[in-house]
Amino acid sequence: MEERAPNRSARVSALAAGSIVAAAATSSRLGIANPLLVVAAVAAWRAWRLGELRGRPFARVLVLPLVLFAAASLISVLFSLDPLESLDKTPRLAVLLLVPLSAALIDHVWWKRLVAALAVATTILAVWGIIQYAQGANDLEHRIQGPLSHYMLFAGCVLLGAVVAIAELLLNPARRVWLLLPPALLGPVALLLSYTRNAWVGLTAALLLLAAVWRRRLLLLYPVLALALWLVFPRSVLDRVVSIFDLRQSANYDRVCMAISGVQMIRDHPITGVGLDMVDRLYPLYRRDDAPRWSVPHLHNNIVQIAAERGLPALAAYLWLMGAFFTVTWRGLPRLSERRRAAVAASLASVLAISIAGLFEYNFWFANVQYTTLVLMGAGVGQVEEATT
Numbered sequence: 001m002e003e004r005a006p007n008r009s010a011r012v013s014a015l016a017a018g019s020i021v022a023a024a025a026t027s028s029r030l031g032i033a034n035p036l037l038v039v040a041a042v043a044a045w046r047a048w049r050l051g052e053l054r055g056r057p058f059a060r061v062l063v064l065p066l067v068l069f070a071a072a073s074l075i076s077v078l079f080s081l082d083p084l085e086s087l088d089k090t091p092r093l094a095v096l097l098l099v100p101l102s103a104a105l106i107d108h109v110w111w112k113r114l115v116a117a118l119a120v121a122t123t124i125l126a127v128w129g130i131i132q133y134a135q136g137a138n139d140l141e142h143r144i145q146g147p148l149s150h151y152m153l154f155a156g157c158v159l160l161g162a163v164v165a166i167a168e169l170l171l172n173p174a175r176r177v178w179l180l181l182p183p184a185l186l187g188p189v190a191l192l193l194s195y196t197r198n199a200w201v202g203l204t205a206a207l208l209l210l211a212a213v214w215r216r217r218l219l220l221l222y223p224v225l226a227l228a229l230w231l232v233f234p235r236s237v238l239d240r241v242v243s244i245f246d247l248r249q250s251a252n253y254d255r256v257c258m259a260i261s262g263v264q265m266i267r268d269h270p271i272t273g274v275g276l277d278m279v280d281r282l283y284p285l286y287r288r289d290d291a292p293r294w295s296v297p298h299l300h301n302n303i304v305q306i307a308a309e310r311g312l313p314a315l316a317a318y319l320w321l322m323g324a325f326f327t328v329t330w331r332g333l334p335r336l337s338e339r340r341r342a343a344v345a346a347s348l349a350s351v352l353a354i355s356i357a358g359l360f361e362y363n364f365w366f367a368n369v370q371y372t373t374l375v376l377m378g379a380g381v382g383q384v385e386e387a388t389t
Contacts, residue, residue, distance in 0.1 A: 009050035016043035017105035018113075020098065020375060025117035027371040028125060028148055028157050037095070037371070044101050057385035059103035059378050061328055065321035066096045072314035073276065080275020081282065089276040095370065102378025103385065111343050111379060115168050116176070118372070119183045122161025126186035129154060133193045144194050148368060152361055155196035156354060156369035160376065162187025163206045163353045167346035170214045173338050202357035206349040213333065213345050250292050255300050255360065257291035258283075262304035266312065273311035302358035305365075318364070322355060325377055332384035340383050347380025 019040035026032040047053055070093045080086035106114060129144035137144045143151040146158075165183040169175050191199045264286050265274055274282050280297050287294065299305040307315040329348040333341055354363060354373050363369045 009047060009052040012043050012050060013047040013052045013105065016040050016047055016101070017110045019043060020102055020105060021110060021114045021117050024114060024372045024375040025121040027368050028121065028146065028153075030367055033367075033371055037098075040101070041094075041097070044105065053104050056104040057382040057389070058100040059381040060385065061324045062099050062321055062377065062381060065317045065324060066099060069310075069314055069317035069321065070096055072317055073310050076272045076275055076310045076314065079269070079272040081278045082275065086276035086278065092365075092367075095367070095374065098371065098374040099378040099381075102375045103382030106375070106379040106382060107386070108339065108343070108383075111383070114375070114379065115164060115343075115346070116179060118161040119165050119179050122158055122165060122183035122187050125154065125158050125161070126183065126190035129158070129190040129194060130186065133190075138193070140195055143196075144190065151194050151196055152198075152363070153366060153368045155191055155194050155199035156357065156361075156363050156366070157372070158187050158190050158194075159199045159202055159353050159357060160350045160369070160372045162191070163203065163210075163350040164346045164376070166207070167210055167349050168342055170210055170342075171338070171345050172342035198357040198360035199353075201360065202353035202355075205356040206353035209349050209352055210345065213349075254292040254296075257288045258296060258299045259301060259304050260288060261286040261291070262299040262301070262308040265308040266304075269308075269311065271311050271313065273307065273309045273314065276309060279305065279309050298362040300361050302355070302362055302364045305362045322351075325351060325381060328384055329380050332388065336384070336387050340387055344380050344383050347376045347383070350376050351380070 016039075019036045023033040023036040023040060026036065044053070073093055074090060077083055077086040077090060125146045128146040132144040132146070136142060145151040145154040148154045148157065162183055165180045165187065169177065169180040169184050188203060191203060261283060262279075265279070265282065268274075279299060280295065283296055283299075284294060299308060302318070303315060306318050326348065329344050332344055333348075336344060351373060354369060358364055364373075
């Protein structure tokens with residue numbers, strides 16, 4: 001019996017880690033990912049009870065801002081326009097546990113499996129999207145979205161997986177080229193063909209970061225690469241790139257109007273926000289007269305949305321969370337072995353990409369994108385913690 005106990009606890013821990021990896025890879029299909037997260041939670045609890053998680057990293061620097069974010073969210077429910085409706089959204093806060101659980105469970109072995117799973121999933125999504133583009137989803141009215149319900153969600157999932165694949169391809173000496181090359185090439189192509197500008201900006205930021213980590217002289221080649229893309233891609237894609245800088249463009253001006261309305265919500269409800277899932281209901285009351293749309297599902301900006309919905313304390317916790325993550329992973333890079341450095345750089349670059357995209361689209365609380373983001377955050381900080389303690 002004494003010999004079986006360690007094997008049993010190791011199997012339970014492996015079940016939890018495998019379920020988290022599978023949920024991150026299948027986050028585009030929540031009907032699959034959500035049950036996997038339930039299995040992961042039960043298995044992780046059991047592993048903890050058996051002592052299997054004792055002494056493992058758990059993203060210590062991120063725990064307090066996560067707790068404060070959850071607490072601020074719960075307080076916002078009490079002062080919500082519709083407390084019962086907001087209360088219905090609170091169980092989702094449990095997903096924040098993915099950060100410490102991923103730090104504890106995703107070691108170097110499970111990181112390799114996470115990369116492989118994301119590579120396969122991203123390749124499938126990218127091919128799916130490219131086929132949709134070839135079949136006519138090639139303009140702003142008909143955009144590729146893969147199996148997801150919206151092109152923004154499609155772009156977010158592909159962005160995370162593509163950046164992880166590119167980082168591993170560039171930095172990991174034990175790279176699996178046959179596995180990583182398809183998502184590294186097809187992912188960015190699918191993003192460009194999706195016309196999703198926030199993902200383009202996020203991908204650019206991630207590539208700049210990876211170039212700085214890998215070989216800084218490559219930054220000088222960026223203008224050449226930009227020119228090559230300009231010559232290769234369709235005119236419709238290039239026009240979309242140019243439109244990023246045009247405030248007269250309807251979607252751009254709409255985001256400006258949403259930001260102004262969001263600031264007004266924050267001024268009226270600075271501490272608790274308007275309540276979970278209440279922004280869309282209150283937006284018509286705060287809408288500018290010249291705003292292009294009468295109603296919006298959210299404010300298309302992580303910072304403004306969080307502050308308007310949950311209050312400034314929640315925003316402070318979110319900024320603390322992201323700041324702590326970026327600081328720990330960036331400072332940890334020089335002290336890591338090559339393989340661990342590749343993993344942390346992949347985590348850092350992918351979270352940077354989705355966070356930059358989140359300045360133009362509210363993606364922090366959409367499950368399809370959030371699950372993978374939180375897993376990558378926890379895994380990245382866990383790798384640094386394990387190497388430096």
